[in-house]
Amino acid sequence: MGAAPASRDVTSYGMGLAVPLALFFLVFFVAPLLQLLWLSLHNDTAALHWGLGQYLHFLTDPFSLSVLGSTLLLGAEVTAVCLVLGFPIAWLYQRVGPRLQTIIILIVLLPLLTSVVVRTFAWIVILGRQGIINATLQSLGIINTPLKLLYTQFGVVIALAQVQMPLMTLPLITALSRIDSNLDDASCSLGAGSWRTFFKIVLPLSLPGVIAGCTLTYAAAITAFITQSLIGGGQMLFMPMYLYQQASTLQNWPFASAISIIFLLAVLAVVSVFTTLGRMSRGYGGA
Amino acid sequence: MAEAQGGRSLVVDAVTHRYPSGALAVENINLDIKGGEIIALLGPSGCGKTTLLRIIAGFIAQTQGRIIIGDDIVDTLPPNRRAVGIVFQNYALFPHLSISENVAYGLAARGIDKATRQREAQRLLDLVQLPTMSERLPRQLSGGQQQRVALARALAIKPSILLLDEPFAALDKNLRLDMQIEVKRLQRVSGITTLIVTHDQEEALSMADRVAVLSQGKLEQFGSPSDVYDRPQTLFVNTFVGASNRMPGVVVSADRTAAKVRLDAGAEIIARPASGALTEGGRVTVCIRPEHLQFVGDETGFAGVVGMSLPLGATVVHEVTTADGSGVKISQARIGETRTLESGAAVRLAPLAPSLANAFPTTL
Numbered sequence: 001m002g003a004a005p006a007s008r009d010v011t012s013y014g015m016g017l018a019v020p021l022a023l024f025f026l027v028f029f030v031a032p033l034l035q036l037l038w039l040s041l042h043n044d045t046a047a048l049h050w051g052l053g054q055y056l057h058f059l060t061d062p063f064s065l066s067v068l069g070s071t072l073l074l075g076a077e078v079t080a081v082c083l084v085l086g087f088p089i090a091w092l093y094q095r096v097g098p099r100l101q102t103i104i105i106l107i108v109l110l111p112l113l114t115s116v117v118v119r120t121f122a123w124i125v126i127l128g129r130q131g132i133i134n135a136t137l138q139s140l141g142i143i144n145t146p147l148k149l150l151y152t153q154f155g156v157v158i159a160l161a162q163v164q165m166p167l168m169t170l171p172l173i174t175a176l177s178r179i180d181s182n183l184d185d186a187s188c189s190l191g192a193g194s195w196r197t198f199f200k201i202v203l204p205l206s207l208p209g210v211i212a213g214c215t216l217t218y219a220a221a222i223t224a225f226i227t228q229s230l231i232g233g234g235q236m237l238f239m240p241m242y243l244y245q246q247a248s249t250l251q252n253w254p255f256a257s258a259i260s261i262i263f264l265l266a267v268l269a270v271v272s273v274f275t276t277l278g279r280m281s282r283g284y285g286g287a
Numbered sequence: 288m289a290e291a292q293g294g295r296s297l298v299v300d301a302v303t304h305r306y307p308s309g310a311l312a313v314e315n316i317n318l319d320i321k322g323g324e325i326i327a328l329l330g331p332s333g334c335g336k337t338t339l340l341r342i343i344a345g346f347i348a349q350t351q352g353r354i355i356i357g358d359d360i361v362d363t364l365p366p367n368r369r370a371v372g373i374v375f376q377n378y379a380l381f382p383h384l385s386i387s388e389n390v391a392y393g394l395a396a397r398g399i400d401k402a403t404r405q406r407e408a409q410r411l412l413d414l415v416q417l418p419t420m421s422e423r424l425p426r427q428l429s430g431g432q433q434q435r436v437a438l439a440r441a442l443a444i445k446p447s448i449l450l451l452d453e454p455f456a457a458l459d460k461n462l463r464l465d466m467q468i469e470v471k472r473l474q475r476v477s478g479i480t481t482l483i484v485t486h487d488q489e490e491a492l493s494m495a496d497r498v499a500v501l502s503q504g505k506l507e508q509f510g511s512p513s514d515v516y517d518r519p520q521t522l523f524v525n526t527f528v529g530a531s532n533r534m535p536g537v538v539v540s541a542d543r544t545a546a547k548v549r550l551d552a553g554a555e556i557i558a559r560p561a562s563g564a565l566t567e568g569g570r571v572t573v574c575i576r577p578e579h580l581q582f583v584g585d586e587t588g589f590a591g592v593v594g595m596s597l598p599l600g601a602t603v604v605h606e607v608t609t610a611d612g613s614g615v616k617i618s619q620a621r622i623g624e625t626r627t628l629e630s631g632a633a634v635r636l637a638p639l640a641p642s643l644a645n646a647f648p649t650t651l
């Protein structure tokens with residue numbers, strides 16, 4: 001498709017229309033970001049002495065580094081769970097009648113229609129010591145003592161995966177629906193079974209959607225302050241909460257700023273890996 | 288090698304298909320196709336051509352009837368085990384695979400080793416006259432080239448039946464003619480039994496050994512191009528295949544081979560009862576092709592007034608309004624200085640020969 005030249009034409013006369021948004025971004029995003037950067041370059045809490053002390057502190061402190069590491073890992077785990085569970089849903093969506101499609105879309109969108117706080121509390125009810133899972137397993141006699149699900153990495157990953165699922169499923173549905181259904185038939189008539197068709201045709205052609213979904217899910221999962229802190233509880237510390245503690249509780253604004261900047265750069269690095277992969281895969285699917 | 292083998296026969300046995308939505312797309316179709324034949328499925332949009340093709344390929348399970356390829360009833364076989372090659376209307380090339388990977392795809396699915404695959408893909412690309420395109424992606428090819436790749440890809444699996452769904456619809460006129468010749472050549476070389484779906488009657492008549500004319504899911508006629516064109520069995524075939532004037536009338540007398548019909552336009556003519564015996568006094572529609580009419584000087588034929596004359600290069604067409612107000616077209620070869628008649632001129636028209644007028648009972 002001639003998408004590239006067409007979109008270039010559109011932007012060339014659409015620049016003026018972007019001015020309000022650009023101003024908005026300048027005032028409410030770029031300016032605070034610069035202030036953050038300025039703040040982070042001070043060695044003392046009063047922000048009087050310039051220096052890279054905050055960054056040095058973070059990068060040499062094993063505790064801080066472990067928080068960063070576990071946050072990035074959490075994002076990877078949530079993204080993997082969403083991809084593994086979301087792909088079959090998106091795939092199914094392409095193959096069912098219109099009525100079932102509506103139901104699937106509804107199920108996929110439902111998490112977006114309720115508040116994150118409500119959804120997270122629902123997970124506390126499900127995962128708690130006397131929660132639905134433990135109660136059921138105990139009444140069935142499968143376990144004697146309740147499993148620890150809440151305040152664990154497992155609990156956080158599962159809850160986040162459910163909360164962020166639409167961000168994965170929707171791009172996947174879009175990508176899969178852009179694949180000409182004749183390609184499936186062509187593959188099949190050439191003698192390929194369902195698995196070959198899936199791995200050789202469907203998966204490669206849906207790669208742009210996979211990458212878009214992964215980027216969104218990843219970015220949302222590692223910054224999901226509410227779910228991370230409520231399900232993770234006090235035992236598990238991730239970057240957003242760490243940052244909040246430093247800023248709000250300890251009033252150490254320069255260090256909190258440095259944490260934000262480092263976190264921002266780490267996320268940008270991961271996202272740019274995704275987008276690079278995406279650009280490479282765009283070689284496909286254009287026809 | 289498929290190129291040498293004779294191609295297998297294909298029998299469509301009383302096939303009916305009703306979509307879950309309730310639409311009756313194909314109704315009691317019977318086709319008996321010999322190995323190596325080229326068959327055209329001809330019919331207007333929505334008559335069930337694609338549905339029938341997809342049933343043969345195995346993408347749709349028909350509601351009733353059987354598909355028999357060679358000696359095997361294939362109804363329970365999935366598409367990947369029917370050895371039916373199909374070229375889709377939009378080609379459906381895999382956009383992320385190179386041309387040679389596209390062509391070799393079916394061979395890979397059969398577990399054939401890479402070297403053999405590449406050699407075979409190259410051989411087929413040579414065959415469809417695209418020897419230098421193997422490393423390109425499909426979107427870097429023109430429509431006609433993509434189409435040839437699709438053909439090569441379908442041929443690569445050495446199918447026993449080749450199905451082509453409106454293969455030339457997207458091509459411009461010259462390229463279409465080239466491709467028609469090309470496909471016919473490849474079909475002759477390979478001897479693969481081939482079914483071409485088309486709604487272009489010229490394409491059907493020029494390419495096929497036999498033509499199956501469909502209308503609203505039903506088979507109207509299945510015969511050689513000259514049968515279908517010269518001896519149409521139904522009013523639909525007569526008017527869909529080639530242009531035809533339809534003139535209403537009443538049967539004066541009839542036997543098995545000829546009927547005398549009094550046209551509403553005001554003349555008695557002899558016509559051929561095209562779909563079986565006619566009853567005296569019954570209403571009929573007489574079909575006469577524009578090129579089978581002539582101007583006559585005597586009192587035979589029917590009278591009319593010339594409306595418009597269209598000099599169309601090799602032929603001249605006159606539009607004549609008859610006494611009952613209906614329009615009739617007459618087409619003449621332009622030989623030397625064929626005169627075009629003035630608008631308003633009074634003329635008389637008659638068929639060139641009685642066998643060239645076909646009478647069909649008017650149903651209603």
Ligand SMILES: Nc1ncnc2c1ncn2[C@@H]1O[C@H](COP(=O)(O)OP(=O)(O)OP(=O)(O)O)[C@@H](O)[C@H]1O
Nearest residue numbers: 306308310312331332333334335336337338339486
């Ligand atoms: N998936 C479907 N579900 C329900 N009805 C369908 C479906 N596909 C086709 N039909 C109907 O079946 C009839 C035959 O369709 P088909 O696609 O076979 O026509 P066609 O002869 O190939 O037409 P065209 O020349 O436009 O391609 C049409 O009336 C169509 O509306």
Ligand SMILES: [Mg+2]
Nearest residue numbers: 336337338452
């Ligand atoms: Mg069709």
